[in-house]
Amino acid sequence: MIGSRRRTRSTVNVWPGYVDALSALLMLIIFMLLVYVVSQLYLSQTLSDRNSELARLNQRLSEISELLGLEQSKTRALEQEMASVQDAYSASLARLENTRERLMQQTANAEAQAERLQSMDQALGEKEELSDSQQNMILRLSNQIASLRAQLGQITAALRLQREMTAEKESELADVSRRLNTLLAERVNQLEQYQSEFFARLRNILASNENIRVVGDRFLLPSELLFASGSAELGEEGKRELDKLAKLLLDVAEKIPDDVDWILRIDGHTDLVPINTPKFPSNWELSTARAVAVVRYLAAQGVPERRMVAAGFGEFFPVAEGTSPEALQKNRRIELKLTDR
Template sequence: MIGSRRRSRSTTNVWPGYVDALSALLMLVIFMLLIYVVSQLFLSQTLSDRNSELARLNQRLTEISQLLGLEQSKTDALEQQILTVQSNFSDSQSENKNLQDRLEASRNQLMQQTADAEARAETLANMNQELDNKDELSVSQQNMILQLSNQIASLQNQLRQITAALKLQKEMTADKDGELENVSRRLNTLLAERVNQLEQYQSEFFSRLRNILAANENIRVVGDRFLLPSELLFASGSAQLGDEGKRELDKLAGVLLEVVKTIPADLDWILRIDGHTDLIPINTLQFPSNWELSTARAVAVVRYLSNQGVPQNRMVAAGFGEFFPVAEGVTQGALQKNRRIEIKLTDR
């Protein structure tokens, strides 16, 4: 009886513990459900805000494209206006030179005729002095004096006309110089705006590519360039792309093609691929020097990106050999840093 009572009492006391455990478990489940619901709400709000921001950016890109089209039309008109102004300016300079030559010739002629007139006047004065005792001059002498007076008056009139024409020409030249300076200033402003636009697309390309390639610790960023180690793309002494290098270039091509869609067609951009080696010389039948090796590697990257859809006329390959190191010394670390492919989005 005593054992039966103990078993009955023990069985009866277990249930409150079960109830407490189930209550705690139920509260934990409810708490987790609340956290899940709150996180889902926050995630939905974040995605909604991001979609709104993307829509706003797309609208802004459309507006920029339209503005670029208008600016291109204005640029064409300004260039045509500059050509016209330059042509008119050249004509004005030629006409100005002709007027100056005519003025100089007229001055020389006037000086010569004035000297002749003075000589003749002196001669008439002498004749007048000799004829003081006579009451009147001869008819021929009176005609000669009248003719000389008319010639002097005519030359003075021509000199005044040439001086006025020269003054007018100088004023026209000054106006055209001012107009040419104004057009040049507007073109410089437009060029600066185009440079700023290219810098915006460079920044976008740089940001996206850095986020994608950030997982690879071997890829370095120096200024506005991406530095890919040669070992990532090629085997030692080879210009043949490896599988790992192709995968990294696939990421690069994907980012570039997305950015290219937003760049206006009239913006003159290029993707520059530079090949660099270390200072250890190479001398093989295929690569007589580091110049050939670095150039061949840059060309291999360009060809691969072209096969992925990147426009060929928007890429350039260059080989610099060992002459532009980024690390000094002959340690293995320095040599490895100098063996690289540099990628940069810039203007032509």
């Protein structure tokens, strides 16, 4: 009996269970593959739409840049025209004033001569008639006075017309000034837009490093992150952080129009502990050399040199007061700021 029971258990067929399990596993794998393929198709379509939208935005930015360039050309032409008109107007006014003064002097002389003749005429009051020469002289003087007064009237009318023309030109100049102010405001708004984008993206990139601080619109990198103590040679960790900065800056710079005059300021700061070595006689040299080292490294990564400026401030602009190790560490820093020239 015991032997028959063993034979019965051994003859049980377990393969159908294995086949069902393998079928279920195969169906699950096929389902996961379908989900993966569909998600890849959706992601590809989304990326394609995004690239198309970016292409349209870049084209629109190019058109706006061209329009701004045309407006600037027109503005410069108007400024040159206004300058020439103002010069001509000033020269014309000077000539008219000189002519008017000469005519007034001539008129005064003629009137003085007429008064003298009148006094002579009164002195000869006892005579019934003047001599022919006196009468001719009085006639000539009267004609001269009339001519001078006519010329003075013409000059006065010309001055009035010139003032009216000047008022029109001043109105045009005011309009040009308003347009220039509008363009300037647009440039400022554009730069602020790219400053905000640069600031936000750089903050996200450097957020993993707790030593990097943000103060206002500036990024403060501790000197220990970039340089060894008393040195202006970049370390490997500092180069890695600057690589992130260079990549981001090049990406943002491609979007900024060429006529927006922006720069990246790199400021070097030290603590108040003095240094005196053959290479760095004071903190001025050390802070400046560190700022220049950052500029040179970014330039080697492709950042345009004309878009960067390096400055050394020594120990004279601390961000933390006192002589504690924490205050000294905060004051040893490199500051980065995207701004206008």
